[in-house]
Amino acid sequence: MTPPRSPSPAAPPRAPAAEPTGSVDELLTGLVGFTEVLRAAGVPVTQDRVTAFLQACDTLDVTDREQTYWAGRLTLCADPDDIVRYDLAFPSWFEPTSNRPASNRDDRPPAPPKLAALLPGREGGEDESDDADGPQIKAAATGAEILRNRDLGELSPAEREHLRRLMTLLRPEPPTRPSRRRRRHRHGEADPQRTLRAALRNQGEIFRLSRRDTSRRPRKVVLLIDVSGSMEPYADALMRFAHVVVRRSPRSVEAFTLGTRLTRITRELRQRDPERALRAAGAAIPDWSGGTRLGEVLQAFVDRWGRRGAARRAVVVVFSDGWERGETELLGTQVEQLSRLAHRLVWVNPHAGKDGYAPVQGGIVAALPHLDDLLAGHSLDTLEELLEVVRNA
Amino acid sequence: MNDSAPGPGSPAELADALRATGYLADDGLATATYLAMRMNRPLFCEGEPGTGKTALAQALAQTLDAPLIRLQCHDGIDAGQALYDWDFPRQLLHLRTLEAASGRGGEFDADAVESSLYDERFLLARPILQALRTSPSVLLIDEIDRADDEFEAFLLEVLTEHAVTIPEFGEVRAATPPVVVLTSNRTREVHDALKRRCLYLWLEHPGIEREIEILHSRLPDVPERLAASVARAVQKLRHADLIKPPGVAETLDWARALHLIGARHLDPESAARTLGAVLKYREDADRVHKQLDTLLAS
Numbered sequence: 001m002t003p004p005r006s007p008s009p010a011a012p013p014r015a016p017a018a019e020p021t022g023s024v025d026e027l028l029t030g031l032v033g034f035t036e037v038l039r040a041a042g043v044p045v046t047q048d049r050v051t052a053f054l055q056a057c058d059t060l061d062v063t064d065r066e067q068t069y070w071a072g073r074l075t076l077c078a079d080p081d082d083i084v085r086y087d088l089a090f091p092s093w094f095e096p097t098s099n100r101p102a103s104n105r106d107d108r109p110p111a112p113p114k115l116a117a118l119l120p121g122r123e124g125g126e127d128e129s130d131d132a133d134g135p136q137i138k139a140a141a142t143g144a145e146i147l148r149n150r151d152l153g154e155l156s157p158a159e160r161e162h163l164r165r166l167m168t169l170l171r172p173e174p175p176t177r178p179s180r181r182r183r184r185h186r187h188g189e190a191d192p193q194r195t196l197r198a199a200l201r202n203q204g205e206i207f208r209l210s211r212r213d214t215s216r217r218p219r220k221v222v223l224l225i226d227v228s229g230s231m232e233p234y235a236d237a238l239m240r241f242a243h244v245v246v247r248r249s250p251r252s253v254e255a256f257t258l259g260t261r262l263t264r265i266t267r268e269l270r271q272r273d274p275e276r277a278l279r280a281a282g283a284a285i286p287d288w289s290g291g292t293r294l295g296e297v298l299q300a301f302v303d304r305w306g307r308r309g310a311a312r313r314a315v316v317v318v319f320s321d322g323w324e325r326g327e328t329e330l331l332g333t334q335v336e337q338l339s340r341l342a343h344r345l346v347w348v349n350p351h352a353g354k355d356g357y358a359p360v361q362g363g364i365v366a367a368l369p370h371l372d373d374l375l376a377g378h379s380l381d382t383l384e385e386l387l388e389v390v391r392n393a
Numbered sequence: 394m395n396d397s398a399p400g401p402g403s404p405a406e407l408a409d410a411l412r413a414t415g416y417l418a419d420d421g422l423a424t425a426t427y428l429a430m431r432m433n434r435p436l437f438c439e440g441e442p443g444t445g446k447t448a449l450a451q452a453l454a455q456t457l458d459a460p461l462i463r464l465q466c467h468d469g470i471d472a473g474q475a476l477y478d479w480d481f482p483r484q485l486l487h488l489r490t491l492e493a494a495s496g497r498g499g500e501f502d503a504d505a506v507e508s509s510l511y512d513e514r515f516l517l518a519r520p521i522l523q524a525l526r527t528s529p530s531v532l533l534i535d536e537i538d539r540a541d542d543e544f545e546a547f548l549l550e551v552l553t554e555h556a557v558t559i560p561e562f563g564e565v566r567a568a569t570p571p572v573v574v575l576t577s578n579r580t581r582e583v584h585d586a587l588k589r590r591c592l593y594l595w596l597e598h599p600g601i602e603r604e605i606e607i608l609h610s611r612l613p614d615v616p617e618r619l620a621a622s623v624a625r626a627v628q629k630l631r632h633a634d635l636i637k638p639p640g641v642a643e644t645l646d647w648a649r650a651l652h653l654i655g656a657r658h659l660d661p662e663s664a665a666r667t668l669g670a671v672l673k674y675r676e677d678a679d680r681v682h683k684q685l686d687t688l689l690a691s
Contacts, residue, residue, distance in 0.1 A: 048589055052434070056592075059431045060404070060424065067404070070424040074592040078585060079439070083595055180469025181541075192481035196488070200507055204492045217541070251542055266582075303636065308442075309538065309580025333676075337636075 031057060034093045035076060041089045043082045049075055065094065148380045153233030153350065160236070166380055167240045168274065174249040175315055175393045177343075179217035188213025218252040219343065221245065221390060222311055224301065226320035227257045227285060228292035234350045234378070235288070236278075238319050241383055243269045243277050254310055258320065259287035262300040292323055294363055295330030302337050315393040316342040317386070319377065321351050322364030332366035339370040344393040348377035348386055400430055400457070407456070415610045416445070416452030417603060425594040426453060435534075435552050435573035437588055440596030443640010446576040450533035453572060459529040462571070464520035466540040472547055477559060478517045484510050511561035521551055528569040537587075538577040545587045553590055599641065601628050607641060608648055615652045622659040623648045626688055627671065633688075635677045647671040661685045 031054060039045040056071035069090055077083050148166070155163060184191065194210035223242050227235050242255045246269040257263045268280035282288070298318075305311065316338060324331050339345045347367060351357050353376030359368055368374065373389055376382040401407035407430075408423035418426065426449070429436035438446040454461035464475055491506055524532035537545070551557055552573060556566035575591060577583055599607060601624055608620040623644060631638045639647075650670040656663035664685055672678045681688060 044585075046589065052432070052592075055432055056428050059428055066420060067424060070421050071428070073421070074425050074428060074594060077593050077595075078588045079579075079582070079593075080595050179541075180467075181471055181543075192485075193479065196479075196481060196484055196510070199485075199488065200503065200510070203503065204488045204506065305580075307636070308578050312580075 027062065028054070034072065034089070037093050038072075038076060038086065038089050041085045043076060043085050043089075044078070045076055068094065150380075151350075151353075151378050152237040152380070153378065163237065163380065164240060164274070167237070167244055170241075170244050170384070170387065172245045172248045172387045173391045174218040174221060174252055175391050176216040177219040177313065178214050181215060181217075182212040183215040185211055185213035187211060218249050219393070220310070220312075220314035221249070221253045222306075222314050222316045222342075223253065223255040224298075224316065224318045224320075225255065225257050226292065226294065226318070227259045227288055228294075228323070229289045230292070230321055230323045231319070231350070232289045234319075238377075239269075239278055239281060240274060243274050243281075245387075246270060247272065254305070256301060256305075257281075257285050257287075258292070258294060258297040258301070258318075259285070260290045260293055260297070261287055262297050262304070263287075264305075291325065292320075294320060294322070294324045295328065295332075295334055298331065298334040298338065302334055302341070306338060306341050311338060311341040313343045314341075315344045315346065315390050317346045317348060317390065318367075319348045319350075320363075321349050322347070322359075322361050322367060324361075324363035324366075328362040328366035331363050332370075335367040335370045339372070344372045345370065346373045346375060346386070346389060346393075347371045348375045350376065350378035352376045353378040353382055401427065403427070410456045411452050412610070414452045414455040416448060417599075417607050417610060418449075418452075419599075419603070422449070422594065422596070425592055429574075429592050430572055432592070433555070433570050435575055435591040436594060437575045437577070437583075437591035438594045438596055439577045439579055441598060441638070441640060442578055443642045444596040444598055445641055446574075446596060447533065447535060448641075450531055450574040450576075453574065454531040457529055457531065457572065459531050459572075460527055461531045461533060462520050462524045462527065463533045463535060465535045466537050466544070468539060468541070470540045470544055474519055475521050475544070475547075476519050476551070476557060477522045478519065479511070480515045480517050484515050487515070507561075513562075516559075516562065522557065522565060524571040524573075525551075525555065525557060525565050525567040527571070528567060530571040532571040532573045534573065534575045536578060537575050537583060538579060538581045542584055545584050549587055549590065552587075598631060598638075601625065604628070604641065604644060608644065611645055612648055612652070615648050616657060618658055619651060619656065620648055622689070623651065626659060626664070629688055630671065630681065633681065633684075635672070635680070636674045637672070637677060639671045643671045643673075659689055661689060664689060 032050060035045050035050045035053060052075040053072055056075050057068060060067040060071050062068055062071075072090065073083065073086055077086050150159065152163070182188070182191075184194065188211045191210040191212040194212075195206060198208070198210060199206045223245060225231075225235075225238050225242060231238075242265075246253045246255055246266060250270045254264070254266045255269055257265055263285045265281040265284055268284050269277050271277040271280065302311070306316075335345070347364070349359075349364065352359070352374060359365060359374065364374075375386050375389065377386055401410055404420070404423040404427040407427045408418045408420075411418045411423070411426075425436055428434070438449065440446060450463075451461055487510060488506070491509070518526065521532065524530045534548070537548075554566075555570040556564055558564045598604075604624040604627065605621050608615060608624060609617070612620070627639050627644045627647070647667060647670045650667040651659065651663055654663065654666065656667075665682065668678055668681065672681060
């Protein structure tokens, strides 16, 4: 028998085998211990959820494993990702004798952040041949103004540090849309409630019609960031950019990464501290700098999120160089679908800002007819331009 | 916990009661619904469209012999549409009448006028208020993800207190809290504060056996063989990488359509004629048309 690997140092070392044969106290400890394991496995379990769990156990038959399972799943999970973790944690806690490997994913790792590897040491990588003699010249150019126009993929470590600070100064205003909810206004239709209230104050006499009109609400924004190998030099900067945008309007912005698969990183990026947010996002993304299957991953987004509403009437921004191995037909149809769903579809290609760039790569050719804008986005300046386009969308 | 509510004594009993209405609940679903009733917590159902989220509320209402009160959420929904509103034209008319009376020598007592204006008869009860005043009842808050977060915050209060305060009128409290079912298609993440107060149920498409069972219980007229082949074909369609994979509602529609045109079994010809019942996108229909033979091969 191999005892289940305790998922994190914070969790109690070993399950006191919560066999429901023990006393009530023991039983309670077992159940509460399980919630701790679950928390360590990355499920955001709060105290009131634990209370609800115990209440549910009380209502059901705790000696029945099946019922205990459902009591926990219904009260402690809040989305499908949680259920995956729950399903891994449950047997490892309640059935320590089972041979199942306890493969709880550890989501609060002291492990080295994957993003850090992208930061200081690596100077662009082999794919940027003109990068070899880059840093020496660029080290002299640290003025904010110059930095603003510099290619994000070719920065020295010091410049990156500076850029991080500049990035946090961005103030992205969300685009707006008319809301159906109406507010008090000088013009617009009559507001019966307010009119009646005013009339009551004046002995039932209506002197003036109060009016109301539609207000404006933030429009949804979706950021899709390509994190495949060819985008690697820009990945860190773009993630930071995404963090700033998500933080500014957390309820109306969604962020995803595109690689060999689709990863939603909105939740991770909502944290205030950029370093923690990026580390969390890095841990969530399983396919850093891998290949791209842009068409397939976009399809995953459109099917799982976009069509259901995340992209409907939203401003969708794709950060990608449009590098697609293989056939581009799928990519074309998916971009078309996306453009039909979205209010405005913006494609940001870091290479588009370079001299002599022409949109000839297969992927971008397939996408181009369906785009509202094709922007550069390789420097801070161009990213600010992007914010302008998004705001006015 | 509310023990006074008459109801099933265990999840299994509830599953049987639901089955009697034609809704087949698996263990998880029965447990969730049972807990929701016993713990007085709203049941938050998420899942693909067509996995029976709305149908659950309907079946539940039938089981409990309680009216189903439905609130369909939409963009910009507010308290006036969900909770209550005042019947303004009638209030105005009433005010004018009072005025005319006071003109003929009556006294215009502002307080009395106000209390008579905000009277029960001018109150328009919207779904949530209706549910609070109807005991027992099942309240279905459909597609909460379409509403905005201000509305969620507002719901939070009503769902935890089972009561609502109307400033001009007073408090309305439910004698027995309604059984509340919330559904979401996950187009947007619903705020955690709301989810925390609910039981969370993730629904998936049923497996082949349960789907056949559902077909039998909902459409007893459809021949067994036809039902089985429809269920098999739908299972394949769900893995066929379609824009909109069919849900249970589509399976039922399809079987019904085939039965109506007099098909005794599912062959390429009858399938082609009725494909519109199960596929709702032109691209999907085109794709499936080309592979009808493989789809129907068992």
